Each structure stands twice: as structure tokens, then as C-alpha cells.
Amino acid sequence: MTTSADITPPEEQQRHGAARRPVRASRLRRPAVLWCAVFLGVLVLVALAAPLLAPYDPLALDIKNKLASPSVAHWLGTDDLGRDVLSRLIYGARTSVVASAEVVAVALLLGVSVGLLVGYLGGLWDRVTMQVVDALQAVPALLLALAMVAVVGNGLVKAMFAVGLVFAVSFMRVTRAVVLAEREQLYVDAARVTGLGRAHIVFRQILPNVAAPLIVQASIAAGTALLIEASLSFLGVGIDTTQVSWGGMLETARQFQSEQPLLPIFPGVAIAVCVLLYNLLGDGLRDAVGVRDPAAGAPARSARTRTRLSVVERRPAEAAPASAPADGTLLSVRGLTVAAGDTELVSDVSFDVRKGETFGLVGESGCGKSVTATAVMGLLPGAVRVTGGSVLLDGRDLVRLGERELQRIRGERIGMVFQDPVAALSPSHTVGHQLGEALMVHKGMTRKQAAARSAELLSLVGVPDARRRLADYPHQFSGGMAQRVVIAAALACEPELLIADEPTTALDVTIQAQVLDLLDDLKRQLSMSVLLITHDLGVVADVCDRVAVMYAGQVVEVGSTEDLLLSPRHPYSEALLAAMPHGAPVERLATIPGRVPPAWDWPSGCRFHPRCPYAVERCGEGRPEIADGARCVRAAELTLKGVR
Amino acid sequence: MKKLVVSRLISSVPLLVLLSLFVFGLINLTPTDPAAQILGVGAGEDAKAAYRHQLGLDRPLHEQFGQWVLGALRGDLGKSWFTAQPVTQMIGDRLGVTLSLALLALVLALLAGVPLGILGALRPGSVPDRILTLAVSLGLAVPGFWLALLLALLFALTLRWFPVVGYTPFTEDPGEWARSLVLPATAMAVHTAAVIARQTRGALVDTLNAPYVQALRSRGIPFRRILLRYAMKNAMIPVLAVIAVQMSVLVGVTFVVERIFALPGIGTLLMDGVVQADMPVLQGTVVVVGALVLLINLITDIAYGVVNPKVRPR
Numbered sequence: 001m002t003t004s005a006d007i008t009p010p011e012e013q014q015r016h017g018a019a020r021r022p023v024r025a026s027r028l029r030r031p032a033v034l035w036c037a038v039f040l041g042v043l044v045l046v047a048l049a050a051p052l053l054a055p056y057d058p059l060a061l062d063i064k065n066k067l068a069s070p071s072v073a074h075w076l077g078t079d080d081l082g083r084d085v086l087s088r089l090i091y092g093a094r095t096s097v098v099a100s101a102e103v104v105a106v107a108l109l110l111g112v113s114v115g116l117l118v119g120y121l122g123g124l125w126d127r128v129t130m131q132v133v134d135a136l137q138a139v140p141a142l143l144l145a146l147a148m149v150a151v152v153g154n155g156l157v158k159a160m161f162a163v164g165l166v167f168a169v170s171f172m173r174v175t176r177a178v179v180l181a182e183r184e185q186l187y188v189d190a191a192r193v194t195g196l197g198r199a200h201i202v203f204r205q206i207l208p209n210v211a212a213p214l215i216v217q218a219s220i221a222a223g224t225a226l227l228i229e230a231s232l233s234f235l236g237v238g239i240d241t242t243q244v245s246w247g248g249m250l251e252t253a254r255q256f257q258s259e260q261p262l263l264p265i266f267p268g269v270a271i272a273v274c275v276l277l278y279n280l281l282g283d284g285l286r287d288a289v290g291v292r293d294p295a296a297g298a299p300a301r302s303a304r305t306r307t308r309l310s311v312v313e314r315r316p317a318e319a320a321p322a323s324a325p326a327d328g329t330l331l332s333v334r335g336l337t338v339a340a341g342d343t344e345l346v347s348d349v350s351f352d353v354r355k356g357e358t359f360g361l362v363g364e365s366g367c368g369k370s371v372t373a374t375a376v377m378g379l380l381p382g383a384v385r386v387t388g389g390s391v392l393l394d395g396r397d398l399v400r401l402g403e404r405e406l407q408r409i410r411g412e413r414i415g416m417v418f419q420d421p422v423a424a425l426s427p428s429h430t431v432g433h434q435l436g437e438a439l440m441v442h443k444g445m446t447r448k449q450a451a452a453r454s455a456e457l458l459s460l461v462g463v464p465d466a467r468r469r470l471a472d473y474p475h476q477f478s479g480g481m482a483q484r485v486v487i488a489a490a491l492a493c494e495p496e497l498l499i500a501d502e503p504t505t506a507l508d509v510t511i512q513a514q515v516l517d518l519l520d521d522l523k524r525q526l527s528m529s530v531l532l533i534t535h536d537l538g539v540v541a542d543v544c545d546r547v548a549v550m551y552a553g554q555v556v557e558v559g560s561t562e563d564l565l566l567s568p569r570h571p572y573s574e575a576l577l578a579a580m581p582h583g584a585p586v587e588r589l590a591t592i593p594g595r596v597p598p599a600w601d602w603p604s605g606c607r608f609h610p611r612c613p614y615a616v617e618r619c620g621e622g623r624p625e626i627a628d629g630a631r632c633v634r635a636a637e638l639t640l641k642g643v644r
Numbered sequence: 645m646k647k648l649v650v651s652r653l654i655s656s657v658p659l660l661v662l663l664s665l666f667v668f669g670l671i672n673l674t675p676t677d678p679a680a681q682i683l684g685v686g687a688g689e690d691a692k693a694a695y696r697h698q699l700g701l702d703r704p705l706h707e708q709f710g711q712w713v714l715g716a717l718r719g720d721l722g723k724s725w726f727t728a729q730p731v732t733q734m735i736g737d738r739l740g741v742t743l744s745l746a747l748l749a750l751v752l753a754l755l756a757g758v759p760l761g762i763l764g765a766l767r768p769g770s771v772p773d774r775i776l777t778l779a780v781s782l783g784l785a786v787p788g789f790w791l792a793l794l795l796a797l798l799f800a801l802t803l804r805w806f807p808v809v810g811y812t813p814f815t816e817d818p819g820e821w822a823r824s825l826v827l828p829a830t831a832m833a834v835h836t837a838a839v840i841a842r843q844t845r846g847a848l849v850d851t852l853n854a855p856y857v858q859a860l861r862s863r864g865i866p867f868r869r870i871l872l873r874y875a876m877k878n879a880m881i882p883v884l885a886v887i888a889v890q891m892s893v894l895v896g897v898t899f900v901v902e903r904i905f906a907l908p909g910i911g912t913l914l915m916d917g918v919v920q921a922d923m924p925v926l927q928g929t930v931v932v933v934g935a936l937v938l939l940i941n942l943i944t945d946i947a948y949g950v951v952n953p954k955v956r957p958r
Binding site: 142227283409412416434 | 667781782785786787796797854855856859860863865869874877881891895897899900903904913914919926951953
């Protein structure tokens, strides 16, 4: 009945393969997979043992008892010729199992071998085969099966062969895609492993890779085959009269359902339940083997409102530390603590961003810089919550605001720039459309006014030919130009604070400096403050007035950029500085041994002490506080090296 | 855009030729003798030979095929071996029924599937979402023709709200036309609605997690506005691809459902062709349905280009 409806196009699977796996779903579904497999096993057993299980001969006529309702003698009643419905259901399982098995076997055999061959040979073979395959896919599977029956005569095996052919197409596509992907890599390796034949490698690499998606496809193909078998039998063309099929039983039911309304129920339920089992098995396997179904989607967070709720309810009783923001402070983060469940991602982070300054937040990946920035915007994902502290913008605590009030602050008073500029723009809307959106929402402009202002903004950020480029789509921009667009969008309403989260990381080195210069210029022109998040101390040295160093969810040192660079007070800052490339090309670049521990595994005491060359026993105890700008119990004793 | 249409139209020609060659080959691989079937086994050899000559079956295969293709290009798909009616006319008479059935089913499926998918995507993992996921699994598993049977039993036979069988052409009585299509279209729509709901939900969940949604939120755009103006458009791109496949599935399903409601569509024609081994009818139907599916794919591709600027040729 369905052709390839439920079969995910392999291209899709390829594309989504890299996406993260829905962990929760796979965990939940494992038992479901087991149950489906068990039930389908029972189905096969019933099919095999039909003669033993069925109380009657499924073909035995008993006209006197025709169209009987369920009784002790006939548990599910009888049909128009007095044949026992239960026995026919049991024998029908045979037909359906045979049909499914044949389709899967034909599809596997044909699809995999042709897929391997075509992918392996490539070139003209590949193109011609794909043309034929496209032609085949233009025909509904049922139609093809019908044509087959018309030509070669009735018979389950023949009809199902045609259906197997249709499914071979999707099996072939999957196999071919894997072969092609493998070949790409193998060309590179081929030189090294000349000892082994290329074919040998191809087949040894490919078959295991293609197995997982094929198992999934096979399961769904089995279900669909059952549906098509039922449809064909229902039309009376699939099987001969000595075979019992659920679809055929439904055809009988169609004729006599006004006399015995129960007749259509049982075969229909049998079909639906079996197809459901095959599908659930396929879904479950898909999760288990990690082939992501784009249709099922991840059980991800809801993007809305939850942040706000959590923020309000989980606030600690006492207010934030009473250190009042100094004069000229625009943004004051006080004791900010963010957690996902019981895991603290950011602990007690405090820093101030003064008006007109560029403040750097620096540290390795996984230190909580971006989480901090996202918390400031009130845009934490659903499961992640602010559990303590405050974010004061001009003295107003953003953590306590509702979504509606936050919307008025985002864009209007705080703008944000992201790491990957192309991903930060909707691929299917023009740049002008996206630039104008904030203007329409915040400033109440019409589409036309917004477009005019957007063109001005684009010129401001140095996009040439601004007016014309408004009509372009994000993929038509280079990374550097796209980042300029994102900056323009963030600045549309002239916010007082711009949060730039690794704004240059995804860009070419030559472009990085331009974008940094642009940010610096704009800061002056629009007299705004910038909170710059980066892992690159070189960037900090270039543009930041003051800086906070973050490690493992904490601020470990805070102070002026000059002080940090010349005389760091925390061993981690020293290590970061040592790892910074500077001038001397012969010198070997220092690296920090070990890596940032994950949030659920933060060490007690100073979180840096396991990696710290100066660590002594007491570093592993207590919870060191920031004193005199550094979170280090030995800060006073140590003389640390800055940039030479 | 014009370039896309033209290039797709051109590339569909070899597909159609391949398809008809496939069917033609299939037909000629088999030793059916229409003369014997139509004139009866007892007919004399001379009469049978004359009949074969009349049908053009005594000519070489490539000539037969060439003849058929030339005819098909002029819109002449040959004549039925049994009724001697032109196949083109037979198909033309019935195409409307099948198409209106499939289209109506698609519209119903979209009306149900898209909003349900959105509902699930807004709160993944919530109770309504779980109910939806379950309903989708059921919808995918229930055979459309069984549903048609049950609907007919309940609404036509028992409640008598709709006609049990038969079809009223739109031109005769639009109201009756709609009444005669509601039950079969609904039965067909359930499966497609499930597919669409599933796809919409998945695509929208992915879209709502996309960085640009976060970026739009960071500019203070209200969630509803982001959902309606940005996320939906991007989420519809994969859904469109599914709709194309579903149209072809629906055309296939009509064949079965037409039988239940005795609607005079392509399906009944095809079934007659199959049962009587009426090759011109069979071949014509297969090729016309194939062309129809290709056309649907073309329309979807164009829609795809409208929504997705990346595939738009410049």
C-alpha cells in the first residue's frame, strides 16, 4: 500500500547521521524493541505451527454455520462459507510472514548487490542505474505488483517479487550512499595500504557500515510488504484461492459485513498490529543503532518559557552578595550559578562590565563562558537553570524578569553575536528580512522603513553594495560578511551592551582582525559596552580593557588586561599565557597538561589543582574564594610569569 | 525558476520512455495470446492470425514499441483489446475521479497532520506529544482499505450519512460529489496525515533548536513570531519532500479504495486490465500514472525551490 513512504531517503539519513543521538528515546525504547521482536517471533511461530494451532481446517466448508457469531465452537465466528475465522487468521499469518520475508530477501539481495556494484563502478554505470531507479520509483509499488500479476499470472511469490523490486530501490540507495562515502576516504588511504586489493577494503569497510541502516529499512519494508500483500489479496489478484490471507478475508468481509459486522474486525486488527510491530521495531532499531530518523525528531527541550519559570522558583532565599555595583557599571553579574539538574555548570560567577568598555571572558572550551552569556540573555535551554545570583543591567535584575520583559531587553538593550554566523541566520529568509525583524518588533517600523534602516546598518558594518545585498540569502555571504550581517542585526536597535560569543572563531585568520576592528570601531561610534567571550588571549590583548579568566565554571582571575598579561596572579592564567603563540617561531608552544574536567566531575578545593604545577596539599581542600582578583590560596606566595 | 521547470520537464522524458519500455518488455516477456483469449481457444488459426495482424502483434517488437511511443506522443495510447475503446479516452474518463480523491485526501491529511505535528513539536515529551506519537504509530499501521471498510460500515451502512457506493460527477452535483468522496478520502488521509504529522514534528523540533532561532530570540523577537515566520518555513522544507512521496502513495491507495466504494477511477480500469490481461489498457494506465507521479514530483520540486533558496538556480 505504501511504497517508500516510511523509508527515509538515504540522503536524509546521511545528513542527519552526524546529529546527536536522542539518548533518552533510545533508552526508553530498548525494552520496546525487545517486546516487538518477541511478538514478531511469536507471529513466526504461529505461522510455522499453524496446522497444530488452528482448531479447524481453514478451507473446510460448513454452510449451515455460515456467518456465525463467536461461540465456544468458533471462537471468532465463521465466514460466508462457514469457515472458522480463527483458523483462517492463524493460517493467514503464514501468508503474511512469507510475503514479508520474500520482499525483504529480494530487496536485500538485489538492492545490496546492485548498490555495491554501482557505487564501486561509479561513472556511467552509476548514472544510468540511478535513472532506471528514478523511473521505477515513479510507479506506486502496488501498481507495479498489479502489472506483474497481470503479466506473469496470479501467485503470492510472483506478486511479492515485484514489491521486493520496489524496495530493492531504497536498499540500493542506502548501500550506494555508504559505498560512495567510503570511497572518498579510501582514496586517501589507498596509497598506504597498497598491499590489500581495493575491492577487498571496500567490501570489508562497507558491509558493516551499511548493515545498521539496512536492518532498520528491512524492518519497515517487512511491515509495508504485509500491507501490500493484504491490499493485493483484498483486490483478489495476489494469491490463489487455496491460500488464506488477511487481505482476502477482508474482501469477504466487505461483501458480507452488513450481515456479519464482526467479519472485518479481526483480520484488520491482525494486519494493523503486525504492521505496528514491524514499524516500532524499525523505529527502535533506528534509535539503538544510532541512525537518526529526521521525522521522529529528538525529544529535545521546548524552546520557550521554561527558563523563566525555573529562574523564578529556584532562587536562593538570600539576595546576591551585597557588593554594590561601582559607578559607571552597566552590567553586573553577581554570584551567578547555573545548573543542569544537579550538575553546576557555572558556579558563583561575578564580574562587572562598565559603560563603554570591552570586557573579556576568557578560558578553554567547557569552562562555562557561553553558558554565562546565555544566562545573561535569559536564553538558557530548558533543562538548564539559573539557581543563584543575579544579573543586574543598570541595577535591574534580569534573572527576575518575565519572558515578555526580557524580550524588550533583548535586542533593544543587549545585542548578541554568535560564533557561527551562517548558522545564526535562517537559511530560507533574505538577510534584509532578518535584519528588519527586530526593527519592526522593537521600533514599530513598517517593512519598508525597516528595509531602509537595514541598508544603513549593512553599510555601517562594512557590507558593500548594502541595498542590493538585502535581497540575498545567508548562503550567498562569505563567513566574514555573514558575521558582519549578524553584527548588524544585533546592533539594529543600538543596544548598550553587545555580547560577542567567540565572534571570530569560525572565521579565516585574515578576516578575524577585520571583524575585531569593526567591533572596536562600532563600540566607539555607538558608545556601547562589549562583553567579548573568547578562548584567544591574543584577541583579549588586542581589544579588551578588562578581563575575567574562567576555569571549570568559576572566575579564577579578574582584572585589567594589562595586569593579566604582564603579571598574572592565578596559575591557570599563567598557563594560558604560556600557551599563547607569540613571535618566536623556533620555540615550542607550551600546552597545558590534561584538560578541563566535565561539569559533573569538578575536583574539590581549587578546581585547577590537579593540573596546576604549583599545587600543594591544601589546594585540594575547601572552596577558595576570589581574593585580590585571584581565586588561588597561594596567590600571594607565587611569582608568576606574564608575557615577555 | 523557468529554467528549473524546463530542465525537469526534459529530464522526465527519458524516465517516461524507460518506464514504458519496462512495462512493454514485461508484457512481451509473457506468452499471452490475446487472440486466443478474445476469440476463444477453439477459434481457427487463420482467424487468430488475422486478429493478431489487426492488433499489430505480428510485427517486430521494436516496431510495435516505436508505433506505441509515436502514438503516445500524439496522445493516442492505442485501443483496448476487449472493448476496442481508445485507451486515452478510457483513462481520461476516470482520471478525474482518482485525482480528486487523491487530492482531497492530501488536503485532509495536511489539515490534520501539520497542526498535530506543530502541537507535538512545541512541547516535545509532554503528554499531548506522547499521545500524538502513539496515534501516529497507529495511523501508520492501519491499512487504509480496512479503515475504508469500517467507515463504510459505520457511516454509510449503519448511519446512512453518506452513500455506500457510487460516484456523482462534480459537474452534475457538487454537493453529492463531495458526499461521495468524503468517506474514501478520509480513509486514505489517515496514513498520510500520520506521515505528515511525524515529519512536521521532527522537522520543527530540529528547527526550533537551530542556532538562528536562538539568534532571533536574542534580538527580542517573540516566540510566536519566530515560530510562524521563520521556523515553520524552514521546517516545511523536509515536509514537502514527504508530501511528494505521499501523493504517489495516495494514487496507489485509490486503486483499492475505489473498489470498496465502487468509484469509477483509474483503479477499476487497471484492475480490469489486469484481470483480462488487456495490455494496451495496462500499459497506458501504468505510463499515465507514472507521468502523473513525475508531474507531482515536479510541482513539489518547484515548491521546494520557492521555499528553499539554496536549490534555486540563479
